[in-house]
Amino acid sequence: MFEQRFLDQAVQLAVDNVREHGGRPFGAVIVRDGQIVSTGVNTLLASGDPTAHAELLAIRAAAQATGALRLTGCTVYASGQPCPMCMGALHLAGVDAVFFAYSKEHGAQYGVASLALYDEVCKPIERQSLPIVERAASSGLASPYDLWRELQASAPQSSV
DSSP: OOOHHHHHHHHHHHHHHHHHHOOOSOEEEEEETTEEEEEEEOOHHHHOOTTOOHHHHHHHHHHHHHTOSOOTTEEEEEEEOOOHHHHHHHHHHTOSEEEEEEOHHHHHTTTOOOHHHHHHHHSOGGGSSSOOOOOOOOTTOOOHHHHHHHHHHHSOOOOO
């Protein structure tokens, strides 16, 4: 399953992103059946988008390229250990495996890993530093979840 050439390509994407664009040192390659489906580099600084991580951009490109929301059968190669946000997206996308070259601890030595974030998201929600509070919606509003269920129940069933 692991192929060194794809990990090396992810690292080279990160190197090129730093050298050519002054971007952050992260690259990602998504592979299925030995073929590259998509790549991504961190464009946070250029785009001003704090979610423009290499893995997320590669996932978006892979979903567009394959026309599928689930990336089953895909392996992700990343220059650095994916952050919690990217790990969540990788789980949601259903990739088979993730390989990375540099750990979060390695990245932290250069100020490019959020070690505290890894710890923060492991805490129970009520102990996290960002207040995340459930409140009831105003009465009379339709439930988006009920509407979603109704829509799904009335949709033609796929044979896939």
